Amino acid sequence: MKILSGGVCAVPAVKAYGIKENRQGLAVITGKGNTVGVFTLNKIRAAPVIATSRRLPGIMNAVVAYGGSANAFTGKKGIQDAERMALLVASALGIDPESVGIASTGIIGRPINMDWIEDHVGNVLSGLTSDPSGSEAATRAIMTTDTILKQMAVEIDGVHIGGIAKGSGMIEPNMATMLSFIYTDVEMPTESLQKCLRESVDKSFNMLVVDGDTSTNDMVLLTATGDKRISEERFQEGLDFVCMQLAKMMARDGEGSTKxxxxxxxxxxxxxxxxxxxxxxxxxxxxxxxxxxxxxxxxxxxxxxxxxxxxxxxxxxxxxxxxxxxxxxxxxxxxxxxxxxxxxxxxxxxxxxxxxxxxxxxxxxxxxxxxxxxxxxxxxxxxxx
Amino acid sequence: MKILSGGVCAVPAVKAYGIKENRQGLAVITGKGNTVGVFTLNKIRAAPVIATSRRLPGIMNAVVAYGGSANAFTGKKGIQDAERMALLVASALGIDPESVGIASTGIIGRPINMDWIEDHVGNVLSGLTSDPSGSEAATRAIMTTDTILKQMAVEIDGVHIGGIAKGSGMIEPNMATMLSFIYTDVEMPTESLQKCLRESVDKSFNMLVVDGDTSTNDMVLLTATGDKRISEERFQEGLDFVCMQLAKMMARDGEGSTKxxxxxxxxxxxxxxxxxxxxxxxxxxxxxxxxxxxxxxxxxxxxxxxxxxxxxxxxxxxxxxxxxxxxxxxxxxxxxxxxxxxxxxxxxxxxxxxxxxxxxxxxxxxxxxxxxxxxxxxxxxxxxx
Incomplete structure (x- = not known):
């Protein structure tokens, strides 16, 4: 196993970009493939959690994530806004809105700023790149109280696995205000992908405690874009490593922490x-x-x-x-x-x-x-x- | 129901006293009667929890409590020290050591200072009084990070119920580094007493969270010294009130709290x-x-x-x-x-x-x-x- 730089952009055919302006940010990642997810267990589920979990498992083309407010406890308008985010990205890229995942993070009970998103989505999409700087820009766009850029990628038996994450508070056993988007060029049946993701999340994000609070918005998505083959054990090993490194970065970046x-x-x-x-x-x-x-x-x-x-x-x-x-x-x-x-x-x-x-x-x-x-x-x- | 001053000393025939010197303190309360208790659910149980819970339910004559170290995770020596505390009090008062409850609070993993206790137990016993000042001295003796004196007493249908408590940190659902000693002059079967205490504790101390930590030393004792009769419902009402007031005082006194x-x-x-x-x-x-x-x-x-x-x-x-x-x-x-x-x-x-x-x-x-x-x-x- 070899550690690579570039986060999600370490995986061939994956592009990313993001824009951050004061307390708001927007990130998009593209990469077509079989996608599975793990979501918050909080019974108050944010609109993007509802909208994205409904789409999975399935073939996805892109993810759009907003940092600024959580779009949680926002009722029907929240769902409409989340769907609108997917639609904006899908129209511009000429893909099905049902193949776009949506995420958000920030304060609960406030609608997201759709005007700001509409104004900026074009620039984000035109910035999409497979260069490592794209992954970094996407990661930075969704940072809230985060102070460390959280990216990790590995190559294992020729397979690439790369992820980015955000999260530094409201973090407890069953995930957190944490978002993580992971890409790989492996080819694997959906059930195996889902099983591997669950297992990795259990060993990594679910063993992380910053403050004992579980967010309404937690989401980890894993998209397999490619056609590379590898044993499930080896893939699990690589995915465990990526998830554990991202989880440890979150612990190191715990709000206000010194140790x-x-x-x-x-x-x-x-x-x-x-x-x-x-x-x-x-x-x-x-x-x-x-x-x-x-x-x-x-x-x-x-x-x-x-x-x-x-x-x-x-x-x-x-x-x-x-x-x-x-x-x-x-x-x-x-x-x-x-x-x-x-x-x-x-x-x-x-x-x-x-x-x-x-x-x-x-x-x-x-x-x-x-x-x-x-x-x-x-x-x-x-x-x- | 009428609120009384005097803590445990509001109950006829109950005496108390305590001495505090820098970071150590010793309190004794006397009052003979049927006694029940509720103890910590932490699987690491402090020596006094082990020694006292073994004695209950039963007829008790006195309680001795030490503030300074928890006498938890102290092995066989811890048990010997706890039993020695009971013996010192029992010898001086001419009662059975098995009828003396033992409690302690403070840092875990340090033996209690038996020399200091032996030096001071005589003064504590000679200070025993049914005057309200005795209850106050006993309460003060076992305060650690506490800043508020926690006492409460009521009279309900002619029955007195009076308690004292300590606790301001390591406080979570299933009790806390909290000690509470409650006396009443009611006469009631052991099972009813135990049932009433459990119910009151569930509504009060078990609904208290300061920091989410549960101590190894938690203990609530209830001794019924008298021969007064009252319906179980009315007794429950009075006991609930005393326990809830003591619990609220602990919340108000939460370590470092302002609200x-x-x-x-x-x-x-x-x-x-x-x-x-x-x-x-x-x-x-x-x-x-x-x-x-x-x-x-x-x-x-x-x-x-x-x-x-x-x-x-x-x-x-x-x-x-x-x-x-x-x-x-x-x-x-x-x-x-x-x-x-x-x-x-x-x-x-x-x-x-x-x-x-x-x-x-x-x-x-x-x-x-x-x-x-x-x-x-x-x-x-x-x-x-």
Missing amino acids: FIEACIRGARSKDDARKAAKAVVRSPLVKAAVFGEDPNWGRIIAAIGRSGAEVKEGKITLEFSDGTKTVTIVKEGNILDSGKKAKEVMAGDELIIIADLGLGKHEATAWGCDLTHDYVQINSAYMT | FIEACIRGARSKDDARKAAKAVVRSPLVKAAVFGEDPNWGRIIAAIGRSGAEVKEGKITLEFSDGTKTVTIVKEGNILDSGKKAKEVMAGDELIIIADLGLGKHEATAWGCDLTHDYVQINSAYMT
């Missing part, structure tokens, strides 16, 4: 236990605040695991902190070691890996998150006004 | 839906941060309800904000009203009541919480060091 947190649970009695415990650690505001302050208050991690629902036994737990190079053992099979200073040192970096071995089985899982900071409060206490 | 939040869900399809939705609103960091910033970003409330698991229909939701006197309608049966300025005005007070009518049924529930502030981050990023 990236990875929680690895090992030795769990079941897969589900491992996942629950890992997510409980990165979700805990007390753990997140302690990581921000480089305060080795590890008891909060134990408490988070204890309330996660996972099976735990006090005398079996081993807990380690690592900064990626140095590792410090805090608790060894239930015994508290004197690790104070060393633990604090390991917390000083911009990345903390928390490894908890529950000592009860063979299952493991990893979740990602970030610290809770003054800036998170600042960003989210004055977002709308 | 109290009450979420009332009405018109839910089921009781469970109403509870889930109410708790999701007060748990959402995005809602909490918006309340702090007086930012009427109400879409976050809709999103929180949508992801709570409760049944919702966009076109049925009515949303109102109230500061206790003025009420502003934000959404009326799915239609967004132009409420911008008025909504912001209503958010300016130190209390925000969020009322969401789901329009689907007759069930309702109320949850309490507080805003997410810079001070919460500050307090919890440097708690241990």
Whole structure:
């Protein structure tokens, strides 16, 4: 597997472009192929989620995404606006509007600015390019509180997989205000594509917690444009990598964050236990605040695991902190070691890996998150006004 | 029903006292009677939770509580220390150590300071008094990050019910680092007492979210010392009131909080839906941060309800904000009203009541919480060091 630059444009025949103007942005990606999607589990579903999920699975030609408002809780007008976005793109490109996916992100309960979109869609379409700059422009167009450009592409056994994403807040287990568009030139039956996407999303975006809120607008689309063949296992490997890298970028870019947190649970009695415990650690505001302050208050991690629902036994737990190079053992099979200073040192970096071995089985899982900071409060206490 | 002062000491024959010295404190309450308890659901249970729950239900003479460390994740030594606390009190008072409940609160993974306890238990016991000052001293002794003294007592049909509590962080649905000791002079079968306590806890402490973390040490004890008779309904009413008032005090005292939040869900399809939705609103960091910033970003409330698991229909939701006197309608049966300025005005007070009518049924529930502030981050990023 080889890492490529260029995001979605690393995949042959895929073009992208986007325009950003103050707090609004519009992105279009084109690439014809069999498309599957995974959507938010929030029962309030944004109009573009409703409109796009209705189209899938199916052959799609393009995706259009608006950053500025969520077009959620906008009733019938919201659906009309979403459909209008698809129509604008389809008319200009001479394709079926039913083959255009729609996405949006921003404040809930506000209609999208159709005038602005109508004014700018022409420029976006005329900018479409297979050059890496196109993928970057598209990614940048849908950034809201994002500060990092999130793109990833790989080549595996001759197959290309490339994706872009946005997301930095309202991010919880079952996705987030996160949008991700992934393209590949593989040829694969729809059911296999859908299965692979679900599995990758479960290992990546669904193991990500920034603040425990799940958005109304989450969407991950995967379009297979080509005719390349590869084993399902190898494709899964490549797709997992792309999704996990994008997910980690989101954790690193968590609103106001200064530190990236990875929680690895090992030795769990079941897969589900491992996942629950890992997510409980990165979700805990007390753990997140302690990581921000480089305060080795590890008891909060134990408490988070204890309330996660996972099976735990006090005398079996081993807990380690690592900064990626140095590792410090805090608790060894239930015994508290004197690790104070060393633990604090390991917390000083911009990345903390928390490894908890529950000592009860063979299952493991990893979740990602970030610290809770003054800036998170600042960003989210004055977002709308 | 009449509100009384004096906390637990409002109940005849109950005595209390406590001593606080820097970051440590010790409280003792005496009052003989049938005792029931409700304990944390965290699978990592602190030693005093293990030791006390083993004793209940049963006739208890006293409770001893230590503030300074949690005595959680402290293995066999933790249990020995907890039992030693009971023994110290029992020897001095000439009672059975099995009739003494034990509680503690503070940092997880640190043994309690038995030397300090042995040095101070004599003074606490000699200070025991049925004067209201005793209840206040006991409450103060177990305060950690608490800033408000939490006491409540009522008289209902001649029966007294009085309680004290501590708790301001690590507070989530199924209790918290919260301790509450409640006394009453009612006479009632153990099963009825247990049933009433569970029901009150479900309506009060279990509807409280400060930060979504559940402690290893939570405990609510109810001791019935007397021989007064009352209908179970009326007793429930009084106990509900005491527990709800104590729970609201905890929400008001949430770590770093500047505003109290009450979420009332009405018109839910089921009781469970109403509870889930109410708790999701007060748990959402995005809602909490918006309340702090007086930012009427109400879409976050809709999103929180949508992801709570409760049944919702966009076109049925009515949303109102109230500061206790003025009420502003934000959404009326799915239609967004132009409420911008008025909504912001209503958010300016130190209390925000969020009322969401789901329009689907007759069930309702109320949850309490507080805003997410810079001070919460500050307090919890440097708690241990």
